Amino acid sequence: GEDVEQSLFLSVREGDSSVINCTYTDSSSTYLYWYKQEPGAGLQLLTYIFSNMDMKQDQRLTVLLNKKDKHLSLRIADTQTGDSAIYFCAESPGGYQKVTFGTGTKLQVIP
Amino acid sequence: SQTIHQWPATLVQPVGSPLSLECTVEGTSNPNLYWYRQAAGRGLQLLFYSVGIGQISSEVPQNLSASRPQDRQFILSSKKLLLSDSGFYLCAWRQEPGGYTFGSGTRLTVV
Secondary structure, three states: OOEEEEEOEEEEOOOOOOOEEEOOOOOOOEEEEEEEEOOOOEEEEEEEEEEEEEEEOOEEEEEEEOOOEEEEEEEEEEOOHOEEEEEEEEEOOOOOOHHHHHHHEEEEEEO | OOOEEOOEEEEEEEOOEEEEEEEEEEEEOOOOOEEEEEEEOOOEEEEEEEOOOOOOOEEOOOOEEEEEEEOOOOEEEOOOOHHHEEEEEEEEEEEEEEEEEEEOEEEEEEE
């Protein structure tokens, strides 16, 4: 079955880069997502990458995909205190099929 | 623009009482709708999804049920709440390829 794994916690200093990692098992994954959840709120889609891409950059966010190793990462440049949140990796075969979420990585930004 | 509304934001209910959580979507027709639960520990569990009026698929057998009486309305219910039903309930709407748009969530505490 599908499984998505993330480390539970990451702490970085304000201004440094953050790298959040994720591994998945489903080789049919077509879309891979990163969501952000601030305390007491719903999940917000940050970015997604299609499986035929290696990299996607959107302002301070860079997503890297290693399809061979089934490894996805999210890099946040110049991390700010407002980036403190839980970040979820998710994957889907596409076509409205089920999206499987990781357990989330809590990012703590130290001023 | 498409929006998703979920209410109430917080709810405290006694064990054995009924439950009704409502989710509505605006700005789209025939959306795929989902109910997720996020327990302490942060993982997201898919409870139900619906691809159309009256069509409900259950992912996990439990004390809850879902209904879709109208195209853009999705309701999560229980006849008798258990302590284990406590959690953060999220409604979501799925669009390709962007993944989910989540509601703001309902924090349910069963006492």
